[in-house]
Amino acid sequence: MFKIILVVCLVGSAIAAGPGPEVEVLRFGSQVDNDGTYGYEYELSNGVTAQESGIGGQYANGGFRHYSPEGELIELAYSADSNGFHPVGSHLPTPPPIPEHILRAIQYIETHPTAEEQKDRQIRQQYGQ
Template sequence: MFKFVVLMALLGFSLAAPQKYEDEPYVTRQASQVNPDGTYGHEYELSNGVAVQESGIGGQYATGGFQHISPEGETIQLAYTADETGFHPQGTHLPTPPPIPEEILRAIEYIQEHPTPEEQADREYRLQHNQ
C-alpha cells in the first residue's frame, strides 16, 4: 500500500509540473558583469525578439536600450540614457511635441532681448562671479 501511495504522489507531482510550450520565449543569449569600481553591464535576448542591454556606473549613469516585436510585427526600439538630469528615451515610436507657433517664438525672442531690470542685474552678477 505504501508503494502505491508513493507512486500516486510522484504521478501527481509530475502532472502538476509546469508545462513548457513551444511558443514560450526562452533566453537565447545572456551576459552580465559587475566591476568593483561600480561599473556594470548586462544584456540578454529572448527567442521572441526581445533584446535588452544596459551599461553604466551604479547610481550615477546608465545608457542602454531594448527592443521587441509589436503585435503588428514591427520592431520597436528604444535607446536611453539616465543620469542626474533624469531619464532620456529616444525612439521613433515616441510621441513628439507639436512645433512652437511663430508668435510664441517671437515673444520669447523679445523677452530675451528686453530683460527686466532684475533680470539684467542677475545676468551682470552671474557674468562677474562665473569667470
C-alpha cells in the same frame, strides 16, 4: 491583507491569460565589478533583446527592442544620469512645433529685460560670471 489580495489578483490574471508561446533564451551575459560598473545583455527567441551598462547609482546606457502585437519593431535607446532618464525611439511621441507668435514673444522677452534682470546682468559681468 493588501498583499494577499494583490497576490491573488496577480495569480488570477496569470491563469486567465493562459500559457503563452514558449520563449527560449538565446544569449545571456552579465558582469558586475567591485568598482560598481556593471553590464548585462540578453536575446530571446521571440526577438526581444536588451542591454545595459553603467556605474550603479551614477549613470546607465542601454536599450531594448521587441515586436509590438501588430508586428512593428519597437527599438528604444536610453541613458540615465543625474539629469534624469533620456529615452530615444522613433515610436515615442514628439511635441508639436512652437507657434511663430510664441517664438516672437520669447525673442522679445529675451531682448527686452526687466530692470531687475538688467541689474543681475551687470552684477554678473562685474564679477566675471
